[in-house]
Amino acid sequence: MIVKKYKNLQLCFKRQLVEKMTRITIHHYPNEYGGFLLGCYADDFTRLYIKDFLLVDKYTSSSVEFRRELNLKIHNFENIFQETGLYYIGEWHSHPNASAWYSLTDLQAMNDIVSCDTVQLYNPVLLILSISSNKLLDFNFFIFDNGRLVVYE
Numbered sequence: 818m819i820v821k822k823y824k825n826l827q828l829c830f831k832r833q834l835v836e837k838m839t840r841i842t843i844h845h846y847p848n849e850y851g852g853f854l855l856g857c858y859a860d861d862f863t864r865l866y867i868k869d870f871l872l873v874d875k876y877t878s879s880s881v882e883f884r885r886e887l888n889l890k891i892h893n894f895e896n897i898f899q900e901t902g903l904y905y906i907g908e909w910h911s912h913p914n915a916s917a918w919y920s921l922t923d924l925q926a927m928n929d930i931v932s933c934d935t936v937q938l939y940n941p942v943l944l945i946l947s948i949s950s951n952k953l954l955d956f957n958f959f960i961f962d963n964g965r966l967v968v969y970e
């Protein structure tokens with residue numbers, strides 16, 4: 818289990834999960850690809866476990882952009898929670914041949930999620946995978962906090 822930190826918050830995930838996402842994004846290379854992150858909290862919400870992910874099927878994508886269908890109702894997160902105990906906790910996508918840093922579009926997308934009234938999510942997580950045509954180059958988890966994206970160290 819890998820643990821990253823931001824203030825008093827911990828983010829925990831398995832390396833295999835990131836590797837699985839990487840393999841999927843390489844299939845979509847040189848276009849960006851991604852989806853949703855699923856996880857659960859522990860210790861009074863100070864520890865977040867990223868447990869699984871979902872792919873999106875409605876999206877527009879190029880080598881510099883990944884924009885999913887904004888309507889989150891297409892996924893029934895309430896059913897997912899009842900069946901698996903996992904919450905929708907954020908978003909992930911690849912940056913082919915680019916850095917694992919968020920773009921302005923990415924920041925705006927996170928802003929939209931927080932202001933979306935069908936989703937009760939105030940500190941969504943964003944995972945960006947920097948990939949080449951055949952491997953993972955780098956990745957960063959960010960947390961959206963007070964209008965900013967801050968990297969988990």
Ligand SMILES: [Zn+2]
Nearest residue numbers: 910919920923
């Ligand atoms: Zn991006």
